[in-house]
């Protein structure tokens with residue numbers, strides 16, 4: 001029973017979660033349902049929701065869980081616990097694992113690990129090309145037909161740079177309503193790239209990653225998507241020019257969606273000046289003009305979603321000189337706070353907009369039908385409760401993720417995830433992770 005929560009920041013109501021769904025909403029109805037449950041001896045957990053905003057459980061279209069292969073950086077268990085702590089109830093696990101998730105066998109393994117961990121629903125992303133080699137199409141149909149029901153395909157970490165392979169992938173996924181999520185990076189324009197190409201890279205003497213390398217691929221791909229009449233999704237869009245291209249493509253009716261990461265909404269390439277590799281990421285942090293453009297694009301709907309690109313790396317891979325360090329930063333546990341700071345507190349977005357970009361739209365793009373739903377009676381009880389008045393200082397060592405490469409270390413951010421519910425069961429209560437009861441134990445974490 002959630003007392004006095006504010007769905008999407010609106011008027012407070014009581015929500016009764018039972019049998020995996022929102023069983024009742026309001027006041028009088030709830031008391032009658034509660035009395036029935038108490039008489040039946042059902043366990044009742046009460047949450048005082050005063051001051052809390054209720055959002056549909058967040059859905060991440062872009063998470064690196066690292067298992068199989070790099071369990072020293074993250075496992076499906078640690079990564080999905082981090083996700084729950086960040087308010088997520090579903091994540092899409094990227095395919096750049098070892099082995100690569102390019103067969104039905106690997107995607108089913110990741111899906112099963114997620115189900116057994118029980119923190120969030122894990123939807124594996126299938127690789128577009130075998131071994132991410134960019135040459136041979138992977139078994140997309142077999143992955144779509146597997147138990148993991150893959151609908152999102154991506155070589156993320158690498159760009160599908162061959163236009164013929166990209167065209168084939170776009171054509172092929174139509175058969176099962178899939179989508180190709182492109183990591184837009186023209187490889188020839190970014191050989192040896194270390195950071196955004198601009199004033200700062202010139203001053204630091206680091207090889208630049210020019211905006212045009214992203215924009216050239218996006219321009220090509222929206223035209224390919226139009227030509228074959230398929231769905232295209234653009235991963236971690238980062239430049240002002242990319243926003244303009246997506247705006248143009250949408251105005252032509254091209255079926256394209258785009259994501260921006262929390263770090264590209266807040267941080268700039270100026271941070272590279274102290275050569276701390278925690279700020280090294282792909283695509284790189286850009287300029288303030290780019291940050292302003294992606295905020296505008298997200299606010300006006302050109303950019304559809306915020307996706308974390310949670311990319312955990314070990315200390316060995318990050319605590320070294322800039323040029324040798326791996327690219328990527330963690331993000332699951334700070335995403336909502338960064339969106340609150342950059343979009344809500346600046347007056348650009350409401351909590352209903354936050355629900356759209358962090359839950360409803362990513363669920364729709366990934367064809368996840370039981371997440372991103374309205375908070376109304378009869379809907380699956382996948383939701384998160386946020387205290388927008390709280391402020392939290394980021395301490396990576398205290399987070400759920402197994403890696404500590406957060407670019408927000410020491411920064412105070414607004415908002416705190418107080419509770420998360422997956423089909424009515426609390427995965428987070430009072431800001432702490434609540435492990436799933438084993439399959440045989442009574443459902444004591446279930447909230448009524």
Ligand SMILES: NC(=O)N[C@@H](CC(=O)O)C(=O)O
Pocket residue numbers: 064096156157158183280281282283309311312327328329
């Ligand atoms: N975003 C990153 O900087 N890194 C990602 C892959 C990628 O998107 O390049 C990773 O897997 O580490």
